[in-house]
Amino acid sequence: xxKSSLINAIARRPLARTSAAPGKTRLANxxxxxxxxxxAMYLVDLPGYGxxxxxxxxxxxxxxxxxxxxxxxxxxxxxxxxxxxxxxxxVDARHPxxxxxLEAWQWVRSQPCPGGIIGTKVDKLxxxxxxxxxxxLETLFDIPVPLVSARxxxxxxxxxxxxxxxxxxxxx
Numbered sequence: 001x002x003k004s005s006l007i008n009a010i011a012r013r014p015l016a017r018t019s020a021a022p023g024k025t026r027l028a029n030x031x032x033x034x035x036x037x038x039x040a041m042y043l044v045d046l047p048g049y050g051x052x053x054x055x056x057x058x059x060x061x062x063x064x065x066x067x068x069x070x071x072x073x074x075x076x077x078x079x080x081x082x083x084x085x086x087x088x089x090x091v092d093a094r095h096p097x098x099x100x101x102l103e104a105w106q107w108v109r110s111q112p113c114p115g116g117i118i119g120t121k122v123d124k125l126x127x128x129x130x131x132x133x134x135x136x137l138e139t140l141f142d143i144p145v146p147l148v149s150a151r152x153x154x155x156x157x158x159x160x161x162x163x164x165x166x167x168x169x170x171x172x
Contacts, residue, residue, distance in 0.1 A: 003045055003090055005150040006120060007031060010159060016045060028069060035160060044069065073113040085113040086166025093119030093147050094129075096136040105141055116162050117141050123149035 004016035015031050027047070034040040046069060047062040073085040089108050091101045096119075108115040119137050122130055130147060137145040146162060148155035 002120070006090065006118075006148065006159075007043060007045055009148075009150040009153060010043075010156055010163075028065060038164070041163075070111045070113065073111065075112075082112065086163070087111060087113055087115040088162070088166070089115060089117045090120050091117060091137070091145075093122050093133050093137065094124055096133050097140055102140065114166055116166060117143065117145045118159060118162070119145050119147040121149065122147040122154055123152045 002018075004018045007016040008014050008018065011031065011033055016029065029045040031043045031045070032040055033043050046066050070085065070087070072083040074082045076082065087108050089101070089104055091098070095101075105115075105117065117137070119134065125133060134145065134147055146155050146158040148159050
């Protein structure tokens, strides 16, 4: 279960198409979500960085898409603010410290918007592994890393709290 499954879990309905094979997201997919009395926001699912099907050309295309999306957050030359964007990097909590995750976090930090990290697939870890991997993730990334499970719903409340703290585009 990956990004699309997590989107469906936080939306509490099937919005995103899921697949057993990673790397199926090829475009930017926009989902309008509203929780309780808060304003609506747009959750944007971008292609993953770890499983670019189609080799280097596909990876370059995905990188270009992500860069173009995050450029919207940069201030305009006339001083007007850019679009408020927050970014969440999803990492598999079973494998802390993957080089691709560390590189992706460096890229996220270079963007003109705040970011956070979520450790996914926590349901596949024992209690002892959860504690150990959570500590390792927080040490590696130097920020708190909530752990979540799209399958069981564990950690979804913490995820919503993190989303609420990040700027998001709201509907009028």
